[in-house]
Amino acid sequence: MFDLTGKIAVVTGASSGLGADAARAYAKAGANVALLARRQDKLEALAQELRAEGIDALPVGCDVTDEASIEKAIETVIDHFGRIDILLNNAGVAVRGGVDTLSQEDWDRSMNINVKGIYLMCKYVIPHMKAQNYGKIVNISSVNALFGDKNDMFIRHAYNTSKAAVLGLTLGMACSYGQFNITVNAVCPGLFESEMTQNTLFKSEAFLQGYSAQCPMSRPGRRGEVSGPILFFSSDASSYVTGQHVVVDGGTSLV
Numbered sequence: 001m002f003d004l005t006g007k008i009a010v011v012t013g014a015s016s017g018l019g020a021d022a023a024r025a026y027a028k029a030g031a032n033v034a035l036l037a038r039r040q041d042k043l044e045a046l047a048q049e050l051r052a053e054g055i056d057a058l059p060v061g062c063d064v065t066d067e068a069s070i071e072k073a074i075e076t077v078i079d080h081f082g083r084i085d086i087l088l089n090n091a092g093v094a095v096r097g098g099v100d101t102l103s104q105e106d107w108d109r110s111m112n113i114n115v116k117g118i119y120l121m122c123k124y125v126i127p128h129m130k131a132q133n134y135g136k137i138v139n140i141s142s143v144n145a146l147f148g149d150k151n152d153m154f155i156r157h158a159y160n161t162s163k164a165a166v167l168g169l170t171l172g173m174a175c176s177y178g179q180f181n182i183t184v185n186a187v188c189p190g191l192f193e194s195e196m197t198q199n200t201l202f203k204s205e206a207f208l209q210g211y212s213a214q215c216p217m218s219r220p221g222r223r224g225e226v227s228g229p230i231l232f233f234s235s236d237a238s239s240y241v242t243g244q245h246v247v248v249d250g251g252t253s254l255v
């Protein structure tokens, strides 16, 4: 049920962190992968790693806030692979600050990457999924869509808003495209080390200790631990599951 042999997966923000980990998990499950992001050198390095395992990996430069860039990227993927079965909307940015301090520029950047990016990717991928009557879309949201935090390091109002919007978009799309055998689900990670967090949250020993003390599993997430739930929503293991989200935070949000 989790086998992705012969499937074509598109991953945005594949140049680092959770996106690169998910691309590796897709490859391990047998899928060929299109790696989309802005940093071509990083994409090429990951593509080489996956090709060494016998996977066809295609690095494609793409800025998810730029419609022309997305249109061209999807054209490139279709020219190469002929279809798209899985879309992982992972690209994202976390800007710190509350509404009383955030600049409009930072607010717009968060919304553009985290929300508009998903809308635009789906706009160009869904017609292909509809035509083949098959598709698995997975949107990366966050626990910050569902839970607040008084900790200064977690005050990120534009992030909260954008990640909650991702859940709204997920359920709307799930309702509209189920008839085309397209499922749309979301994953809400808790705290994981990545480029996004390594110079902020992971820099503070006091913060990490506080987080671990609160977390029922007594630690932050490890690299690759989001990939299992992503694989579930990307494979036929979730053939009758749509419009749902799963929280991957070691139980932190329960207490």
Ligand SMILES: NC(=O)c1ccc[n+]([C@@H]2O[C@H](COP(=O)([O-])OP(=O)(O)OC[C@H]3O[C@@H](n4cnc5c(N)ncnc54)[C@H](O)[C@@H]3O)[C@@H](O)[C@H]2O)c1
Residues within 6 Å of the ligand: 012, 013, 014, 015, 016, 017, 018, 019, 036, 037, 038, 039, 062, 063, 064, 065, 090, 091, 092, 093, 094, 113, 140, 141, 142, 143, 188, 189, 190, 191, 192, 193, 194, 195, 196, 197
């Ligand atoms: N790390 C965590 O603790 C955590 C927690 C909850 C949710 N998330 C979410 O997981 C996703 C991946 O984040 P990560 O932690 O791996 O961080 P990351 O910074 O390593 O990855 C983000 C990726 O998005 C790409 N990206 C940013 N803007 C882009 C654009 N305009 N066009 C194309 N690509 C763009 C970056 O280049 C990068 O590859 C994000 O959506 C993030 O919000 C992460």
